[in-house]
Amino acid sequence: MPKTLLAIGAHYDDCVFGIPGILLQAVRKHYRVVIVSLIGDYSNWAPIGARHKEMIAGTTAISKDYGAEMRYLNFRSHQFDVNLATRRAVSEAVAAAEPEVAFLLWRDDTHDDHVVASRLAEIGLKYASTVLDKRPAKAPGQMYYFDNGPRHTIGFEPDTFVDVTAEWDRAIEWLGRFMALVRGETYRAGTLDSAQQMKEALALYRGKTCGVRYAEAVRALGRRPSEIL
Numbered sequence: 162m163p164k165t166l167l168a169i170g171a172h173y174d175d176c177v178f179g180i181p182g183i184l185l186q187a188v189r190k191h192y193r194v195v196i197v198s199l200i201g202d203y204s205n206w207a208p209i210g211a212r213h214k215e216m217i218a219g220t221t222a223i224s225k226d227y228g229a230e231m232r233y234l235n236f237r238s239h240q241f242d243v244n245l246a247t248r249r250a251v252s253e254a255v256a257a258a259e260p261e262v263a264f265l266l267w268r269d270d271t272h273d274d275h276v277v278a279s280r281l282a283e284i285g286l287k288y289a290s291t292v293l294d295k296r297p298a299k300a301p302g303q304m305y306y307f308d309n310g311p312r313h314t315i316g317f318e319p320d321t322f323v324d325v326t327a328e329w330d331r332a333i334e335w336l337g338r339f340m341a342l343v344r345g346e347t348y349r350a351g352t353l354d355s356a357q358q359m360k361e362a363l364a365l366y367r368g369k370t371c372g373v374r375y376a377e378a379v380r381a382l383g384r385r386p387s388e389i390l
Contacts, residue, residue, distance in 0.1 A: 167260035171278035181332035182325025188228035201233030319378030
């Protein structure tokens with residue numbers, strides 16, 4: 162059976178902005194890749210409104226094109242918090258995915274949805290079995306925080322860098338198709354919107370940090386011994 166990578170974000174685009182190259186690298190290495198977005202009802206978000214069901218279906222279909230399973234919970238932006246009901250919902254999603262590797266948003270952020278989603282994801286990933294009344298749910302062996310870019314993330318210092326140069330063209334295309342769908346436009350290859358430009362700048366910066374063209378950087382939740390030689 163292939164290993165499972167689980168990425169958890171608050172919004173439809175958090176994981177596809179934060180770690181698309183890593184997700185595509187996992188697909189190439191025959192991982193089962195699952196993305197869980199906690200907010201699955203966008204009817205109270207002005208740019209989408211009545212098109213929210215279309216957006217859910219569209220982003221799910223686009224993600225499938227890149228080899229990833231996109232799943233949504235039923236939370237609404239700024240209308241969910243850390244409580245027993247939300248802990249259980251996220252823990253159920255983790256237990257259903259059974260990941261060996263997991264990624265979640267960094268905990269310190271200017272966007273409240275990101276902060277709450279990070280806390281819920283960490284609880285679900287670490288303690289799903291306890292939250293679900295001791296139903297078997299093994300915690301992933303590897304867990305990493307990812308950031309959401311300079312407009313949101315606060316104080317993020319990565320300790321793990323991943324060269325995503327080989328995946329870059331498809332990674333930036335995936336994000337661009339998401340953004341075009343939200344705007345209600347046809348995606349135009351070869352042009353970068355503001356979200357793609359920000360992602361490219363960040364990936365180039367991370368790449369310069371570790372000596373490659375494009376990189377994504379994450380931070381491990383725990384420390385593990387590694388074989389250097």
